[in-house]
Amino acid sequence: MYYHDKRLQYPVRVESPDPVFARMLQQAIGGVEGEIRVCMQYFFQAWGARGPTTKYRDMLLHTATEEIGHIEMLATAVAMNLETAPTKVQEAGAADKVVGAVMGGENPRHMVEGMLHRHILSTGMAAFPANCEGVPFDMSHIYASGNLAADMYCNVAAEATGRTLAVRLSNATNDPGMKDMLHFMIARDTMHQEQWLAVIEELGGPAGALPIPNSFPQSEEHQKFNYNFFATARDGTPPPAGRWTSGPSLDGKGEFSVVQNEPMGEEPVLGPARPDSGAQNEQIG
């Protein structure tokens, strides 16, 4: 079960509130590269973890719990960027005119257009769980496959796209407070990329973990096709040479080669439609 401290994990400061940046920050909350995703992904992996020990469940709970605090920081940052005051105090300065006018009728059009309209219409100047275009986060992005190694690669993928997003957000702002918060998050994403790859290493690295799942006897897969790059250029032009076109495979269990893909099957012929299947008469045999 869970506990909270009403203070934030790391300080969130906004010196110059910027509604357009608030909109961009939404991607880190409710985008597929965002924090709701990693938080829920680690939780569901933890809650379904099976195996001889509870070691991985335990580790995942630590990090999933940390991530709630990241969503909280970002949601706070969105709300602050929708305010006129740098941190806590409402002031009637320049920024106030911008946002205040939106709600009051003066309506400086170029700012209204930049804001996500739902920040005005749906939330009263607060964050919500959608991406920077207003598309709500959808829980089908929570990957928890029941295979530990597959899950770890899903996590690396999430943190790699997440850190890339955080870097882009950092590039898009000049606000010192926002940069500070993002540089903290970028550091955490560095650790989290490492952390999931470290599990793979602990599981034996590529030689031990691949192919995933390693519990399926590789002798049953069609071994004629399991380390071949299939080329599909119409005129047979081979693909450019790379680590994947020749030499030993990464798991040490095969040898890469290039094969020109050709049909091994036939043209499929499905049976005619049944008389009572709602087809046209012409389809019924």
Next chain:
Amino acid sequence: MYYHDKRLQYPVRVESPDPVFARMLQQAIGGVEGEIRVCMQYFFQAWGARGPTTKYRDMLLHTATEEIGHIEMLATAVAMNLETAPTKVQEAGAADKVVGAVMGGENPRHMVEGMLHRHILSTGMAAFPANCEGVPFDMSHIYASGNLAADMYCNVAAEATGRTLAVRLSNATNDPGMKDMLHFMIARDTMHQEQWLAVIEELGGPAGALPIPNSFPQSEEHQKFNYNFFATARDGTPPPAGRWTSGPSLDGKGEFSVVQNEPMGEEPVLGPARPDSGAQNEQIG
């Protein structure tokens, strides 16, 4: 641009049509672990590839094009499992009674229940781009981040969950034709896992590629926090020791440690609601 051959990449045979297995196969078509996903993911990565060479665009096109043929094989397999005949000829045998009756009114209830109703009601006994529960595939699952290394890890994640799915499907059927097709696909997934990791290796492996994106100067991230495991147990219990709690980081650029997470920020205090923001009077300062 693209070409087709109306023959299949690999033979698709069904000896004993099984509508429930048709339903399960839908997961490999329109599930998030499925073939539409990898096909479209590799295409969008290819079409947006930037860099000094077109090498990666080229490679991705080969494999994306191969994947169209996998969707085709699975769609064919679904249609065949919804038929009564093993391969091409309609027969009035036992299986026929089962499916035929569904449409004809005899209605052997236990079979109707097992089928995905939309196979009866929406497609006239054919595959459609949704998962095994009928949830349509949603293109937000196409990951193409513009960062080559991040994309490769997304691809490994897709193929790791994809091969896991194919193994589970293989375990769920006794049909020799279906097993043969799936064992071909399992082999291809082995190669594809290898292939994307081989790109990472070509890019220097963890030491060269991490942290992703490697173009952001690591000196700018908060280096106090970039190789620490943050522990969040209420009572301070440390996480179980693992490869990620001590020793050198995988990229060789840091040293792992464990830190008890404590608030570094304050309780955030947002400004009161504006008078014209649609809040209750009590929220307006």
Next chain:
Amino acid sequence: MYYHDKRLQYPVRVESPDPVFARMLQQAIGGVEGEIRVCMQYFFQAWGARGPTTKYRDMLLHTATEEIGHIEMLATAVAMNLETAPTKVQEAGAADKVVGAVMGGENPRHMVEGMLHRHILSTGMAAFPANCEGVPFDMSHIYASGNLAADMYCNVAAEATGRTLAVRLSNATNDPGMKDMLHFMIARDTMHQEQWLAVIEELGGPAGALPIPNSFPQSEEHQKFNYNFFATARDGTPPPAGRWTSGPSLDGKGEFSVVQNEPMGEEPVLGPARPDSGAQNEQIG
């Protein structure tokens, strides 16, 4: 604006309540071939109708309003199929055991499995706006393009798939009340298919309406490619001959031919990634 009569457009009778059929009927409520779709589609086409007269707005309102009554009939049919009594009176007969037990704990498992669980858990034995697999209807299926002829073809498509669905539902039940209701709806779908095609005829038929939109000067499209069937077989095998491979086009403005598709463009070369775009260093020129 709108009015109601609390009586139904057409009688809804269920002689033998059948929870599995209730589930199937959901497709006609909240499936993409269903009645919410046509109702809302005709309303949005009406409300946005532009042109010198209000004739089409007027016609669309009549039919959209009729369709609300169809959703109502189907929702009533779902609720009745989830009851034990044929029409109005609760009885303790055979059907009662089936459904009653679900809620009461006896739990005849094979019936529970056939029912859509959300009928038990979310609605208390009533219809809801989702399809037969529980996927909620999504308003992106409301096609209202602002082009009258395009909209009419969208409507024909909706009624053609809608009547096909109604036929399949009729085939799936033996209940005389349900068949009677569906045969009424099938007749209405016949009329609605006709009705939208009649608008096209009034607009001059194919010769007058095609290509849609007919307001774009056809001289500006690349006339070398506007009546050619492009063949994409790798080995140049032509497609089977059909009405579309030779002879005059349907709009009388061109002549059909078959052309083997070949690349007219070059391999695209995108610029390298920008230094601050979150790419890997290797992608930055």
Next chain:
Amino acid sequence: MYYHDKRLQYPVRVESPDPVFARMLQQAIGGVEGEIRVCMQYFFQAWGARGPTTKYRDMLLHTATEEIGHIEMLATAVAMNLETAPTKVQEAGAADKVVGAVMGGENPRHMVEGMLHRHILSTGMAAFPANCEGVPFDMSHIYASGNLAADMYCNVAAEATGRTLAVRLSNATNDPGMKDMLHFMIARDTMHQEQWLAVIEELGGPAGALPIPNSFPQSEEHQKFNYNFFATARDGTPPPAGRWTSGPSLDGKGEFSVVQNEPMGEEPVLGPARPDSGAQNEQIG
């Protein structure tokens, strides 16, 4: 920020694992009446809370944090219902045959059909954030409007449908462990219904809080229409008398009456389509 304890808030015991009940429990995790919804809803309301005090933010954090633990309990219950053993030990008893066979090839069909296929294919026998039909939870259901009173009614709605769901789940199982867990959750939902209504009372009850938002001067709404029930029966039949058809309004600011709805506006006539808007020629004035 947040902390965890790896123990559960309340014991989760399953005496007779039941895969069909696991499927039903998913509704309480990822259904719109479920625990992810209330958890995230309370968090986003807290993180965006504005007003002279942080009192409501503070309260909401306590309860949102509690709800994480409820998701955890339910996810644990799903995993346990997908196992063969009552609590911790794998046994080869009757239940084992059922589920074990699914993966092993014996395939007792009637059980496969009852399970959510994604429990077999996607998660390896664990919970995931979707409802009982496999539809992923969608964050558009997180209501946080920026108006405190509106939010409280959204919360009452969530807990009222949530407790109704928990009662239905309790009725659907005979397992003592599951009933015990659900009766704990039902009690918590009682409190949470009370809690949000208590905020309304603290804000002055209906007289003080209504109409929401109370910050809009009621003198500006069309006062001729603000306490009238509009009747829309075609033949003018009045609605049945009720608390809402006569007598003082609940906020004490008006008097209820019934009015027959009649058009006050005209038939709208939109301008013709513009020449370059992609309409048909016939729509262009």
Next chain:
Amino acid sequence: MYYHDKRLQYPVRVESPDPVFARMLQQAIGGVEGEIRVCMQYFFQAWGARGPTTKYRDMLLHTATEEIGHIEMLATAVAMNLETAPTKVQEAGAADKVVGAVMGGENPRHMVEGMLHRHILSTGMAAFPANCEGVPFDMSHIYASGNLAADMYCNVAAEATGRTLAVRLSNATNDPGMKDMLHFMIARDTMHQEQWLAVIEELGGPAGALPIPNSFPQSEEHQKFNYNFFATARDGTPPPAGRWTSGPSLDGKGEFSVVQNEPMGEEPVLGPARPDSGAQNEQIG
């Protein structure tokens, strides 16, 4: 069944067409706080209404039918805001330049950006059933639980957020016609908030209706936990005192108190993965 009058319920006038405001109005059509939602919600509640009388079905039909007219008014308002003429006549004035140019190629960029692109590309200057960011309305937001009291609170929630939205829209425009229409709608939302709460009062108010559902014997819920506020601060800080921390409960059936939340359960230990479940070998016991 249903009837229409082609005139509007209330006049819709636009003096200064404003494409950005058209975009904002979309939220009231296809947002979760909008009119499609309440219209369909009341219809589905009506069509599934169970109980000794048809009184509530009857009432719901009146109001659901009224709401169709509200969608119609808003859709008309969107179309008019996308035109150049105040009401009926196309003129070549200032507004014309703005919108006309969009389609004609002059392309005054700052206006194009403010418009929802789909108004240009998909609808030919008409409304469509999506919110102000273009996200289509999704019928999972139709709450009809089968519990009358729960449904009424869902309706209050919908009208509370709906009136808040209408107030925000009114604040965002200076157009007298738009303000007039919105002030009519705000008044109707006042009545609808009252109306649903009046049903609760008729059902006995909190004492009679709570806890919802009142048909579950409260003796079966865990009475030790049903009127306690659970505090989750890590350091045991109690929540701020409020109406919900002490004193009698709102339903008069209990007494509020505050309890520090502590784990009552144990760390869950799931069984190991099965050998044929697609897990890694390391997870298999």
Next chain:
Amino acid sequence: MYYHDKRLQYPVRVESPDPVFARMLQQAIGGVEGEIRVCMQYFFQAWGARGPTTKYRDMLLHTATEEIGHIEMLATAVAMNLETAPTKVQEAGAADKVVGAVMGGENPRHMVEGMLHRHILSTGMAAFPANCEGVPFDMSHIYASGNLAADMYCNVAAEATGRTLAVRLSNATNDPGMKDMLHFMIARDTMHQEQWLAVIEELGGPAGALPIPNSFPQSEEHQKFNYNFFATARDGTPPPAGRWTSGPSLDGKGEFSVVQNEPMGEEPVLGPARPDSGAQNEQIG
């Protein structure tokens, strides 16, 4: 199975990169009128085609394969519009300032607002499978009904809205390269509209194909209602006369007429709620 040529079907040139136009082009990639839709729709129709010959499967494969190349062209066009250089070479000219600054911190606000933020944050300046508002494409839009004639009308609808979109895009740009590409695509859409209607003609035209499905004996539909326009005006005003109000039906099988719609059914009375269904006590009979 499938092959590729890395050259494009038709040249894609951008003389003046325009990020706002890139955003608009997304509608043709991932909008419901776009190319992913037709590509996947034709593939799924082909893969499920039933009937005495494989003629239609064959034809559909040719065109589906062509459409992959259209997505590719559009994705290339999006990436090029997000660059500064007309075709291949990066230059530091005017356009560079615009886009380059976005990532570099100068942040010319009016351009950032016009761009789809996800092009900056999620893709690193490349296309992705969503529409012009960032809503991901959803595969429920793939219509493949199993009825050949219904599918053909779905295809006409798709190409009619698709050509309308392409015309609107062409009107919205002055870039010669983009106009050239779009005029090629407009020509292809002309052919594709023709092509699907030609199948209908080959199937006998309206007289042969209607009503769809023509395999349901029309004698079983309620023939009293199958060629009548139902009028729903409250006061009985008839609809305006049109091709659909009198004269022979288009299929030659009936005669159109106008009928005033009146209830033929009764007010439905559902049974009371069951005691254990989670309803309020007041609903339980």
